[in-house]
Amino acid sequence: MNIGILRKWAARVSVAVLGLALLAPNVGSAQAAQTPAASSIAVLMQSYNANSGRIDAGGWWTSAVSLSTVMTYHQATGDSQYDYAISGAYAKNSSFTNDYIDDTGWWALVWIQAYDITGNTDYLNMARTTTNYMHNYWDSTCGGGVYWSTAKQYKASIANELFLAATAGLHNRIPGDTTYGGWATAEWNWFKNSGLISGNLVRDGLNVPTCTFSTANYSYNQGVILQGLIEQSRATGDTSLLTTANSIAAAAVARFNHNGVLYDGCEPNCTGDGSAFKGIFARYLRALATATGTAQYDTFLATTANSILATDTNSSGQQGNSFVGPFSLWTPTTQASAAEALVAALGSTTVPSSTGVLRGQESSRCVDVPNATQTNGTQVALWDCNGGANQSWTSDASGRLTVYGNKCLDVRSAGTADGTPVQIYDCNGTGAQLWTLRSDGTVVNTGSGKCLDATGHGTANGTLLEIWTCNGGTNQKWGRS
Numbered sequence: 001m002n003i004g005i006l007r008k009w010a011a012r013v014s015v016a017v018l019g020l021a022l023l024a025p026n027v028g029s030a031q032a033a034q035t036p037a038a039s040s041i042a043v044l045m046q047s048y049n050a051n052s053g054r055i056d057a058g059g060w061w062t063s064a065v066s067l068s069t070v071m072t073y074h075q076a077t078g079d080s081q082y083d084y085a086i087s088g089a090y091a092k093n094s095s096f097t098n099d100y101i102d103d104t105g106w107w108a109l110v111w112i113q114a115y116d117i118t119g120n121t122d123y124l125n126m127a128r129t130t131t132n133y134m135h136n137y138w139d140s141t142c143g144g145g146v147y148w149s150t151a152k153q154y155k156a157s158i159a160n161e162l163f164l165a166a167t168a169g170l171h172n173r174i175p176g177d178t179t180y181g182g183w184a185t186a187e188w189n190w191f192k193n194s195g196l197i198s199g200n201l202v203r204d205g206l207n208v209p210t211c212t213f214s215t216a217n218y219s220y221n222q223g224v225i226l227q228g229l230i231e232q233s234r235a236t237g238d239t240s241l242l243t244t245a246n247s248i249a250a251a252a253v254a255r256f257n258h259n260g261v262l263y264d265g266c267e268p269n270c271t272g273d274g275s276a277f278k279g280i281f282a283r284y285l286r287a288l289a290t291a292t293g294t295a296q297y298d299t300f301l302a303t304t305a306n307s308i309l310a311t312d313t314n315s316s317g318q319q320g321n322s323f324v325g326p327f328s329l330w331t332p333t334t335q336a337s338a339a340e341a342l343v344a345a346l347g348s349t350t351v352p353s354s355t356g357v358l359r360g361q362e363s364s365r366c367v368d369v370p371n372a373t374q375t376n377g378t379q380v381a382l383w384d385c386n387g388g389a390n391q392s393w394t395s396d397a398s399g400r401l402t403v404y405g406n407k408c409l410d411v412r413s414a415g416t417a418d419g420t421p422v423q424i425y426d427c428n429g430t431g432a433q434l435w436t437l438r439s440d441g442t443v444v445n446t447g448s449g450k451c452l453d454a455t456g457h458g459t460a461n462g463t464l465l466e467i468w469t470c471n472g473g474t475n476q477k478w479g480r481s
Contacts, residue, residue, distance in 0.1 A: 035342075035346075036305065036308075036309055036342050037073060037076075037077070037339065037342040037343045037345075037346055038073075038077070038079065039317050040317070040319060040335065040338055040339040040342050041069070041070060041073050041079075041082070041339050041343075042317075043316070043317045043318055043319075043335055043339075044066060044069065044070065044332060044335045044336055044339050045070065045082055045085070047066070047332035047335070048085055048088075050088065051092070052092055052093070053085075053088035053089045053090070053091055053092025053093055054066075054067070054088075054089055054092070054093070055067055055070065055085060055332065055336070056331075056332035056333055056336065058332075059332075059333060060098065060103055061100070061102065061103040061106045061107075061273075062273070062276050062332075062333045062336070063089075064096075064103075064106035064107045064109075064110045065106060065276055065279075065280060065333075065336060066332060066333070066336040067085055067086070067089055067110055068106075068109060068110050068113055068283075069279065069283070069336045069339050069340050069343070070082050070085055071086065071110075071113045071114065071117055072113075072283055072340070072343055073339070073343045074117060075113075075116075075117065075444075075449045075470065076343050076346050077346070078440075078442070078451075078470040078471055078472040080469075080471065083117070083118075086114045086117070086118065086123075089110070090111075090114075090122070090123065090126070096108075096110075096111070096126060096129075096130050097129075097130055097133045099149050099150045099151075100148065100149050100150075100159075101134050101137050101146050101147055101148060101149060101150075101156075101159040101163075102148060102156060102158045102159040102162055104130050104133055104134055105130070105131075105134055105158075105159060105162025105163060105165075105166055106162065107126075107130050108127050108130040108131045108134065108162065108166040109127075109162065109165055109166060109169070109227075111123045111124065111126040111127035111130065112124070112127045112166065112169045112170065112173065115127065115173065115416075116173075116416055116448060116449050116450075117449070117469060118469075119416075119417050119418050119469075124170075124173060124174075127166065127169075127170060128170060128180075130166070131163070131166045131167060131170060131180065134146055134159070134162075134163050134166065135163075135167075135183060137150065137152070138163075138183075141155070141208055141209065141211075142155055142194070142206050142208065142211040143190055143193070143194060143211075144186065144187075144189075144190035144194075145160050145187070145190050145191070145194065145206070146159050146160055146163050146187075147159065147208070148205065152208065153207075153208050154205055154206070154207060154208060154214075155205055155206040155208060156204065156205035157191075157196050157202050157203060157204055157205050157221045157225075158204075158205075158220065158221055158224060160187060160190075160191055160196075161191075161202075161221065161224040161225045161227075161228050162224055162228075163183075163187055164184055164187045164188055164191065164225075164228035164229075164231070164232060165224060165227045165228040165231050167180045167181070167183040167184035167187060168180070168181070168184035168228065168231035168232040168234070168235045169231045171184055171231075171235045172231060172234050172235050172414065172416075172431070172447070173416055175413065181235055184231070184232055184235060185232075185236070188228070188229075188232055188241075192244075194206065195213065196213070197225075197248070198215075199251065200247045200248050200250070200251035201217045201222060201248070201251050201252065201255060202217065202221040202222055202225055202248065203215050203216070203217065203221075204216045204217070204218060204221060217255065218264075218274075218277055219252065219256045219262070219264050219277045219278050219280070219281040220276070220277040220278075220280040220281055222248055222249070222251075222252035222255075222256070222281055223252075223280045223281035223282070223283065223284035223285065224280065224284060225245070225248060226245045226248065226249055226284040226285065226287060226288045227284045227287055229241045229242065229244060229245040229288075230242070230245065230287060230288060230291045230431075233245075233291075233431075234414070234430050234431040234432075234447060237428060237429060237430055239429045242288070242291060242292050245288050245292075246288065246292060246294075249285055249288055249297070250296075252281065252285075253285070253297065253300055256278070256281065257300070258324050259324070260299070260300060260303040260304075261303055261304050261307040261323050261324050262278050262281065262282060262300070262304040262323055262341060263278075263322075263323065263324055264277055264278050267321070267322045267324070268321070268322045268326075268328065269321075269329075270321045270322065270329075271321065271329060275321045275329070275331065275333050275334045275337060276333050276336065276337055277337075278323060278337050278341065279336060279337030279338065279339070279340030279341055280337075280340065282301060282304065282340050282341040282344040282345075283340045283343070283344055285297050285300075285301065285344065286301065286343075286344035286345075290399070290434075290436055290446055291399070291431065291434060291446055292399070293396070293399030293400075293434065301341070301344050301345040302345050304323055304341050304345065305341060305342050305344075305345035307323050307324055307325065308323050308338050308341060308342060310325070311323075311324060311325025311326060311327070312324070312325045312326070312327050312338065313327065313338075314327050314330070318330045318335060319334060319335050319337075319338030319339070320334050320338075321334045321337075323338065323341065354394070354395055354480060355392055355393070355394040355395075356392065356393065356480045356481060357385055357387075357391050357392065357393065357480065357481070358393050358401075358443065358452075358478045358479070358480065359385060359478060359479045359480075359481065360382060360454055360459075360474075360475065360477070360478060361441060361474045361475075361477035361478065361479065362454065362457065362459060362473075362474035362475045362477070363382050363454060363458070363459035363460075363463070363475075364385075364459075365382040365383055365384055365385060365459065365461065365463075366382070366383060366384070366385040366386075366391045367380055367381075367382070367391065367393065367409075367452075367465065367478070368380060368381055368382065368383035368388075368390055368391050369390040369391075369403060369407075369424055370383070370390075370462075372388060372389065372390040373390075374404055374407060374424070375424075376407075376423075376424065376425045376426060377412070377423050377424075377425065378423055378424050379412075379421045379422065379423045379464050379465070380409070380422055380423060380424065380464075380465045381461075381462050381463055381464050381465060382454055382458065382459070382460070382461060382462065382463040382465070383461050383462070384461060389403070389404060390403065390404075393409070395435075395437055399434035399435055399436065399446060400427060400433055400434065400435070401433075401435050401443075402427065403424060406426065406427060407424040407425065407426065407427065408424065408425060408426070408427040408428070408433040409422060409423075409424065409433065409435060409452075410422070410423050410424060410425035410432055410433045411423075411432040411433075411445055411447060411448060411467055413432075414430060414431070414432040414447055415432075415448065415467070416447065416448040416449075416450070416467075418450070418466075418467070418468045418469055419455075419466050419467075419468065420448070420466060420467050421464065421465075421466055422452060422465045422466055422467060430447065431445075431446045431447025431448075432445070432447045432448075433447075434446035434447065435452070437478075437480075440472075440477070441476075441477035441478055441479065442470055442472075442476050442477060442478070443476075443478050444470060445467055448467055449470075450467040450468055450469055450470060451467065451468055451469070451470040451471075451476040452465060452467065452476065452478065453465065453466050453467060453468035453473075453475055453476050454475040454476075457473065457474075457475045458475075
């Protein structure tokens with residue numbers, strides 16, 4: 001990040017910034033260091049309404065996006081201080097469906113994400129309820145797909161992208177599921193053959209009953225499809241879906257770009273729903289970069305973040321509707337959009353390919369395959385560092401951590417719950433085997449969003465390793481030497 005801009009931003013909001021702010025912070029407690037992302041989230045949370053349980057209570061689907069933004073920040077940094085917004089939204093709202101199928105879809109993704117963070121099955125069940133509601137509006141008109149609203153006059157891309165992400169996401173979190181996996185496959189088979197993707201950009205939707213295209217391109221349509229393809233690739237093991245996602249992402253970065261900064265066609269006058277679009281794209285662009293282990297979008301995201309801080313932030317830390325500036329038309333939705341971009345810019349998601357040990361900060365012992373076995377399903381553990389092949393882990397550009405050249409560090413049965421064992425298994429390209437080595441020392445599993453963890457803060461030889469909600473503990477910090 002440009003240090004001059006960092007200083008300018010720090011002076012503007014009168015907040016001490018620790019280090020180069022767009023590197024992931026070293027989380028030592030439940031709260032993160034004060035970075036631009038942390039400050040933006042703090043301003044956003046000033047819009048939390050305890051009576052409604054929602055952030056940005058004036059908007060329904062945008063309040064879902066705002067909550068998801070806060071949860072993504074938690075997953076990126078380990079800062080859990082705002083988790084009350086998750087339980088608050090659930091407690092204060094009895095239903096998360098309405099006449100707009102895409103609005104329902106945003107809440108479906110919220111509750112999947114909330115389940116990932118908390119392990120609370122009530123949230124997973126709510127995700128099922130909302131997704132089932134969406135499926136009620138699938139039919140064979142125009143060959144398939146869900147409608148945009150209960151009026152059944154339009155099949156919007158956004159509703160179908162959300163349905164893909166929700167159904168594939170549920171399949172990935174419900175052991176033995178066939179229902180949601182089948183719906184996800186039907187959705188993607190229809191979507192890819194519908195003509196909605198043209199020139200690697202997603203059109204807005206299909207008019208019913210003529211099945212003619214609304215050809216407008218909006219940035220959020222290019223973003224949500226990335227999440228849907230990430231989940232569907234994980235569900236099916238089909239890595240070509242990530243190649244498709246990358247083609248869409250690259251085209252969108254070229255299309256929604258003003259001098260290297262994320263920019264929408266409605267600027268500088270984006271208001272209402274449109275002011276949420278850019279941040280959604282930024283969030284899922286980072287998700288794709290994490291899933292594929294690429295740094296190709298880091299410069300774009302960092303340039304966007306620099307521009308937000310330099311031109312789109314006022315003296316109160318509020319961020320307006322245009323990332324290229326000037327600051328104007330602030331709402332909680334514009335704040336959430338900027339916060340998403342700043343979270344997405346929290347440093348490179350990968351490190352260069354390298355080989356070495358993973359040494360625990362708390363234990364000073366290494367991640368070890370017991371007895372140097374190569375048997376699939378062997379749970380890894382701590383052991384005195386000895387330079388053996390069973391302690392030599394190679395990180396590669398895809399995000400894998402391999403041992404013996406052909407075995408991957410793997411979350412058992414693609415689990416997402418706290419305490420799921422971490423083992424070795426034949427490499428298969430799924431999210432259960434993709435890891436992000438963050439600059440704060442945490443090793444985060446892509447499929448679950450959780451951290452490699454030494455069970456119970458154990459430090460003795462033989463302490464088994466698992467995944468656990470990232471919390472900044474020293475038992476979740478690892479070094480490469």
